[in-house]
Amino acid sequence: MTNDNEWNELQNTLHRYVEGSKKETARGRVASYIPELAKAPHDALGISLMNGDGQTLMAGDCELRFTMQSISKVFTFILALMDRGEDAVFAKVGKEPTGDDFNSMLKLELVEPGIPFNPFINAGAIAITSMIAGRDADEKAERILQFLRRVSGNSGLAVKDEVYRSEYETAHRNRSLAYFLKDNGVLEDDVDRILDVYFRHCAVEVTCSDVAKMALVLAYGGVDPISGERLIPRRFVQITKTFMITCGMYNASGAFAIEVGLPAKSGVSGGILTLVPGRYGIGVVGPALNRKGNSVAGVHVLQQLSEHFDWSLF
Amino acid sequence: MTNDNEWNELQNTLHRYVEGSKKETARGRVASYIPELAKAPHDALGISLMNGDGQTLMAGDCELRFTMQSISKVFTFILALMDRGEDAVFAKVGKEPTGDDFNSMLKLELVEPGIPFNPFINAGAIAITSMIAGRDADEKAERILQFLRRVSGNSGLAVKDEVYRSEYETAHRNRSLAYFLKDNGVLEDDVDRILDVYFRHCAVEVTCSDVAKMALVLAYGGVDPISGERLIPRRFVQITKTFMITCGMYNASGAFAIEVGLPAKSGVSGGILTLVPGRYGIGVVGPALNRKGNSVAGVHVLQQLSEHFDWSLF
Amino acid sequence: MTNDNEWNELQNTLHRYVEGSKKETARGRVASYIPELAKAPHDALGISLMNGDGQTLMAGDCELRFTMQSISKVFTFILALMDRGEDAVFAKVGKEPTGDDFNSMLKLELVEPGIPFNPFINAGAIAITSMIAGRDADEKAERILQFLRRVSGNSGLAVKDEVYRSEYETAHRNRSLAYFLKDNGVLEDDVDRILDVYFRHCAVEVTCSDVAKMALVLAYGGVDPISGERLIPRRFVQITKTFMITCGMYNASGAFAIEVGLPAKSGVSGGILTLVPGRYGIGVVGPALNRKGNSVAGVHVLQQLSEHFDWSLF
Amino acid sequence: MTNDNEWNELQNTLHRYVEGSKKETARGRVASYIPELAKAPHDALGISLMNGDGQTLMAGDCELRFTMQSISKVFTFILALMDRGEDAVFAKVGKEPTGDDFNSMLKLELVEPGIPFNPFINAGAIAITSMIAGRDADEKAERILQFLRRVSGNSGLAVKDEVYRSEYETAHRNRSLAYFLKDNGVLEDDVDRILDVYFRHCAVEVTCSDVAKMALVLAYGGVDPISGERLIPRRFVQITKTFMITCGMYNASGAFAIEVGLPAKSGVSGGILTLVPGRYGIGVVGPALNRKGNSVAGVHVLQQLSEHFDWSLF
16 A cells, blocks of 8 residues: 555545544543542543644544653653763663553562662653653753744643642652662752652643654654754664564563554553554543553554554564 | 664674673673583574574674573474463463562462463473473474474474483472462473473574574564464564563563663573564674573673664564 | 369360361461372361370361471571581571562562671571581481470371472472572572472471470470470570561561560471470471461460460560 | 679680680671771770679770760660650561561562551661650650660760761761652651661760660669669560560671570671560670671670680570
8 A cells, every 4th residue: 555545545544544443442541649630521532643844634633642651752852862961871771662551660679789670660761750851840841842833833831730730739659669779879959859840841731733743753763844944863763663673662662562562652641653654643542441451442443543554574 | 873874784793793702701790500602612602693684694603502591492382372372371381470580489478379470481481381282292302392492493403402401400490480389280291201391492492593583483583584484472582572671581581671672581500692673683602691590791792793783672 | 273283174175166166267378289288177276285294185177197398497596506516507598587478579679798688588598408417418317306305295296208309390489599598698409409408408307396395395495395305505495586576477476476475486287396394395286378478376365375374474 | 603703714814805806896797887887996895794793894995985876776766666666666567587687678669558568777777666665756756865874874875976977968878768668658757857866866975885785684684673663664675685585696696596595786886786585785896897797806705705604505
């Protein structure tokens, strides 16, 4: 199928895919550890696809606004690479999936030298946040926000304050992780300052289309295909996409690689950023999560699409 | 670069790549847990590439014969899928990398339901071996051997008896794994019979070119590009290549995916099977291993080639 | 209260204590992993106390015959000390409680040098069995049996064959433990031979009174107070009683030390061997087990008695 | 030997025991994670014994002042029992040794319900500190200090400010533990406030004789034998002494129970509080620690004394 034919078919059928996957939401649960997240509509499912010509397809609850949560880790990781370089970043985080829960501390205690296994588990993402350049928390957070605005092309992106505050105040487990890292010599900055920045970038509010646009830049190797501007060095995109395959969907990443086969990153708000290399950026939202913490209907619709259109990288 | 140009350049430079990586062998150690393995030449490095026209490039110590060891797990996994189907296989092994050592038992004890996380760690490979069809150990082992001969196109492939016997007799840790699996209800057959088959397929002796040919079939989605014959269903190749990315290089798979970006499977004898999808099957041997158990010079030469020829899937 | 008064009070009230604790059996479950154990009466509770004059008090289901199971580990440990000496024994097993399940393998993998933490967890008891002197399994098993007969004063003690065979055949987890130990260099002998001996001593059939008599010898520091004969060196009894406090009741040993405060060893058949130093040997049986694997009513009656008669060592 | 004879012999020989054990200090290392602790004299060893008549024997470096560190956990545990009662305390901490390092977080993550296994590991002691009655950190800390003064009979006991501040500021791992507990619902109060109190009681400065006097009260079941005043309910002393046997010497408690056989609690400053029930309170200091974190010479001298005078409880 040519890409044009595929686009046409997508245009005609995307709504049906979303309809077909929507009932899957019944098998999941909306995250409820903070009130703001618990308010998300349980049965929502939305998807947005953008191609290199800047055309966008949308289906389902695409107007739903949600916070990026762990999806933001993709871009703090890239920004840390751009700020510090590969060597500095990989001195503090590893390159391996863990097989453990995203907030597990087992390997920090059991495996020398006690650095996070990868940048996408919570421990790794906190270490990455600490590496973002900036004089203070405000400047770091602002630089991340500017980067997200630039990649998404949406200068209106902003931190959702209620979510940021609520997470910051209840984040005992992340504080525990951060102090463990501090003790292991992984963090140079003050824990509270790092978590302040961390929860701000997790709380940036987006829609599926914002996510699709961000993904599009990754799908085109770091170049915004619409403006033609290079936003990210190609090698950093390559590294990031690799992590998105091996570690992007928490400890269901292996299954997602087999069943969908696309680089992806999910967040606890039910968002998924994924992409078909050289073709599409994709944003999905479906707040009901499966036991592994991924959007249950979001994974389902991606699996259906990938199988039908033969999108797997493998 | 067209594929033809690439092939020409490979032809002219492959020897230089091997020469350049050979000194890396000094940083590794040959496996010595059985005498047969310890005899392997420490400073050897060989590579064989085969393209879809059946042309072969060789460089370095390509005449070196070695036992497949964990490389055989790729094909027992495929054969189990062909014998039993996806559902039966994934009832007994998971789809996730572990972050633990290849012979670790931690997750079997700690993570419900106590099945191996994936088919390439030892526990998973033993479970897979138990699923191979056959009335008894001899028939199972024979069916595996026939499958390996068919995929490699080498009807002379055979089990190296000294290695098989030696491993079978000293395999306390694998016996421990197998009995744990038996206790968890993962294995239906008798442990000794399963391990008998397991050590026989690990001990099949090959050269780089045999491995390259096997990899070529995977690179062409299960079809032998020379004969045009389909040997493996495409979906099973897709699943297998995905596992080769997420779990193929022990718990250095994540790093290999970032640094090389190709589906691969290594063995303790220093062999690596890898492939460039749609283009080449590749066999590498370099008995000196790094701390993660992969051929130190083999990984190095693949990293150099992948970077220069831009082979990464990502 | 003088010991005489205590004995009189015990004589008058022991039946009432047993009656009072019997209903606790409803909160437990009889072990059912082999058919022979599952046949034990769920609501039974029996206790036998013997004092230094050889007088015995019995109450409840004292006629019930049961296999020693883990209670036998007390005496194989002592026999190994007598056969090999302290240094040899503690080269292969440690002196620490684990906090893990009795059949856990976590610390064997995680904690150098991979020897069992103590002689009463399964891994430790298997290592201990391998140290019993004897040309072959038969002689080792016979020496253990003779030792048990001697300490119990019951020359009729014998292995219950159905239990031994049944355990031997279904012991996948213990085989897994044993092969792990073999791999770690803890076991010198053949795994099957060691487990053969192990399951034989676990299957020695006794009554409460046999256990009370064995305990009495420990209560008197290794001397049979009736014959006056020293059966065990005092130092080995001291070491053993210490382990009975820190590790005797699986990973409920700490709670038992607080609530009862006596050296004790339990078995999966519902037996408990315990003692009041210098005064009584005590045997208890109550097949219904709590979640930690100890006789639920047996622990209850001992707690009541210890509290009333102020028996805690602490 | 009568107690009088023993006292006379102790009087004549205690110096020799200390001299004999002093060279063991060469095998240990002084804790150095904060500068104040690192200043302690490496080769010091002191011991103080007090009997029920208030007589004191001293030998070695008894004038050495040191901070209580983990020894204080004995008395915060008792005070929490007195403030809250057994049920409330054991709702938040368990009764079992862990087999893990004193600051390990493994079992908090792996074992339901995620409460500390016992009150003497760091996690447990932090939970205990949070249960001390008091309107705020100052009042809690003051109540603990008053209790320590009362039990030691030394109204001059005070917090060593440099140690308290230094520990408070560098306590990343303890903060990590505390936030993990907070996340598990074990701590009700604010983490910083709890740690403030925690580090203050750890930093109370004492001598061997202060410790011996505190131990004496435990040796006499909670009654100060000199004044005849009951300071602690007997049951709480019994519970505490049991924990001192099973968990008092970090994860060398099992070995200490076998080799010395007395209830004891050690601290990272090299102090040990121990006791011979009904006879002596004992304070030891020797800043050079073995790998398990206990005073290397302190353990040695206690082992020698216990063996010679047959002090083991077992």
